[in-house]
């Protein structure tokens with residue numbers, strides 16, 4: 001084992017890490033936004049809306065993420081051409097990002113739904129009694145309280161997504177793991193680079209979940 | 222001001238309200254009492270359309286709630302409501318609790334809303350707490366803020382749903398004092414409460430409900446003075462709560 005080749009490869013791997021973090025942040029933001037819309041649909045009194053959202057969540061929770069990523073990469077340009085009649089190349093990055101957002105939204109939806117349901121019913125009554133409409137009640141009163149309670153769960157789910165971003169190797173996107181692996185392969189030291197990548201993933205995920213645990217304690221007392 | 226006409230309401234098979242009819246005129250204070258589960262909260266929530274009802278109509282200041290064209294948020298913004306468990310917004314400061322609906326619903330400027338909110342906070346004796354959060358106040362203080370929050374909307378009528386029953390006994394009076402003062406200033410009020418001292422002092426009329434029906438609806442003097450003429454259920458109820 002010789003780890004000395006890792007130092008000169010760091011800048012290249014950092015580029016991969018930047019890609020990983022970009023996917024993570026945008027995926028979480030989009031996933032939470034779409035998940036919140038889905039949660040509001042699921043909780044709506046309109047049976048059609050709640051059933052559509054329920055079907056979405058159950059579907060995406062029943063298929064592997066890897067399948068969603070490859071399906072989006074290969075099928076979406078096809079579908080777009082069929083819909084618009086034009087070639088619309090969407091790059092690997094966009095297709096992966098959309099796949100993450102849509103897949104994670106199913107999980108975020110359930111977290112947000114539980115968060116909304118944990119707010120006492122009387123809060124909604126009081127907000128309506130002041131003359132607010134549905135949008136104001138949710139945006140100003142219910143969601144801010146729900147998100148405060150959900151923060152630890154949302155972060156935990158984001159740590160899982162951080163690891164799952166590595167699945168983009170399937171469509172050739174250069175994230176951190178892919179960057180490390182390909183550099184190791186070129187130099188002929190794949191094991192050292194994979195061990196290093198594993199250490200980095202472990203350090204980041206483990207310290208993030210320690211932080212989440214501390215946050216959870218602070219929010220409950 | 223409020224006219225409740227033959228209102229009936231069901232939860233599935235279960236009938237919560239049966240043919241309720243009564244009237245609250247401008248400046249009147251009406252106390253609603255009755256055993257637990259008799260439908261008092263449900264009735265009062267129907268008055269600002271927080272609960273839908275299936276039959277009858279309620280007209281608030283000329284606006285019919287049963288009319289599907291009625292702008293319900295607008296109607297609710299003119300009806301103040303105070304809840305048993307205060308329901309202040311815990312993520313907002315006291316000042317924000319007092320101003321958020323003024324700004325977002327009535328479109329008042331921040332200065333105007335803050336000015337109004339702080340004046341009302343002063344009126345309920347809590348000016349010094351403006352910057353705090355609801356969790357830092359006692360129950361009695363929170364309920365006084367809740368009353369100020371409702372008043373900030375310049376309501377034409379105030380509804381109270383057991384505003385003192387979740388309070389420790391030593392805090393009941395500070396809230397009742399605010400309500401008495403409001404009544405004496407001529408506010409139209411409909412109060413679900415078992416505080417018979419309050420009813421004696423400021424109520425014009427007393428409504429007694431049982432199993433979803435309005436069993437008694439009469440003037441205070443008649444209700445407390447002529448107990449023999451009351452229904453058996455009302456007598457039992459009065460005997461129970463007047464023991465204390």
Ligand SMILES: Nc1ncnc2c1ncn2[C@@H]1O[C@H](COP(=O)(O)OP(=O)(O)OP(=O)(O)O)[C@@H](O)[C@H]1O
Nearest residue numbers: 232235237255256257258259260261262263264383
């Ligand atoms: N969402 C609901 N679904 C079904 N039944 C309900 C619902 N809300 C209230 N009820 C029932 O309706 C009846 C009247 O309830 P309500 O809260 O109006 O009574 P109340 O007179 O205010 O009683 P309390 O003094 O306990 O507050 C009760 O029997 C209650 O169980």
Ligand SMILES: [Mg+2]
Nearest residue numbers: 261262263383
């Ligand atoms: Mg009640």
